[in-house]
Amino acid sequence: MENIIIVGTGCAGLTAAIYTARANLAPLVLEGKLPGGQLTTTTLVENFPGFPEGIDGPELIMRMHQQAERFGARFDYGIVEQFEQRDGVNRLLVDGKWLETKALIIASGASARWLGLEREKDLVGHGLTSCATCDGAFYRNVPVCVVGGGDSACEEAHFLTRFASKVYLIHRRDSLRASKIMTERTLADKKIQPVWNAAPVRYLTDEEGEMRAIEVKDTVTGEVREIGVKCVFVAIGHTPNTGPFQGKIECNAGGYIVQKGGTRTSLEGVFAAGDVADPVYRQAITASGSGCAAALDAERWLTEQE
Numbered sequence: 001m002e003n004i005i006i007v008g009t010g011c012a013g014l015t016a017a018i019y020t021a022r023a024n025l026a027p028l029v030l031e032g033k034l035p036g037g038q039l040t041t042t043t044l045v046e047n048f049p050g051f052p053e054g055i056d057g058p059e060l061i062m063r064m065h066q067q068a069e070r071f072g073a074r075f076d077y078g079i080v081e082q083f084e085q086r087d088g089v090n091r092l093l094v095d096g097k098w099l100e101t102k103a104l105i106i107a108s109g110a111s112a113r114w115l116g117l118e119r120e121k122d123l124v125g126h127g128l129t130s131c132a133t134c135d136g137a138f139y140r141n142v143p144v145c146v147v148g149g150g151d152s153a154c155e156e157a158h159f160l161t162r163f164a165s166k167v168y169l170i171h172r173r174d175s176l177r178a179s180k181i182m183t184e185r186t187l188a189d190k191k192i193q194p195v196w197n198a199a200p201v202r203y204l205t206d207e208e209g210e211m212r213a214i215e216v217k218d219t220v221t222g223e224v225r226e227i228g229v230k231c232v233f234v235a236i237g238h239t240p241n242t243g244p245f246q247g248k249i250e251c252n253a254g255g256y257i258v259q260k261g262g263t264r265t266s267l268e269g270v271f272a273a274g275d276v277a278d279p280v281y282r283q284a285i286t287a288s289g290s291g292c293a294a295a296l297d298a299e300r301w302l303t304e305q306e
Helices: 011-022 037-041 057-070 132-138 151-160 180-188 284-305
Strands: 002-007 028-031 074-077 080-086 089-094 097-106 110-112 143-147 166-170 192-195 198-205 211-218 224-228 231-234 238-240 270-272
Touching: 002 011, 002 089, 002 284, 011 028, 011 037, 011 057, 011 097, 011 284, 037 057, 037 110, 057 074, 097 284, 132 151, 132 231, 143 151, 151 166, 151 180, 180 192, 211 231, 270 284
Parallel strands: 002 028, 002 097, 028 074, 097 270, 143 166, 143 231, 166 192
Antiparallel strands: 080 089, 089 097, 110 238, 198 211, 211 224
């Protein structure tokens, strides 16, 4: 029987591991399909406090990992396949083996939805991203594009106008899915150029492997053309990694875990932190903050049980 198990090793999970380890709870931390979370797919992180020159995403994760280990956190690779709560005990089926724990922190994050084009994974961090707030400042005075037609895509496009010389907004249809006020604001911005009825079909790179253009196909005429951009921002949504917990813990319509006061969930002894419960901010620093909160909530809950 574990005191506490933490699912996920992104900023939320690792911060929770640091706090619970320092509280002598000896947490067991499960690393899943993407150890380190989305930050491991980024290059330079310039907006995490304490690093005035910036820091590589993987290095930041590695440092947090080492910090948690220093205080006694234990790490194990494994995929959570099933979850159940029986007689007040949280049980996880991990790679065919059942683990039991008094308290559980779910920090399994969310996965960006991609377009599924060739070489997509290799281009992340080389002119392909899903976060304008994270990477927009790297593309000053150059053309970029946003793929999507909802509120998130419009918000990303507006944010990018602060840096880019031009922002193409590529959408499969001839009208945006965004709210009326967001649509009006987007179409009124002179730096944003909508590209209607356009389906991305290929990324084009330069000799150094960096993005130079995106190839799109007109969904009406079938015409294929190139749009020269230095970065493609994909804004077609995120999917929270809540598969094993669906139907067991209350989630909203988007699949994100619902928090009920602090980081508590609909089940006693189960807490959620980071992007798995946050469809709004999705930043490394907010994930770390919620990881800290989940650790404190879990520690207090364990004390109450004793």
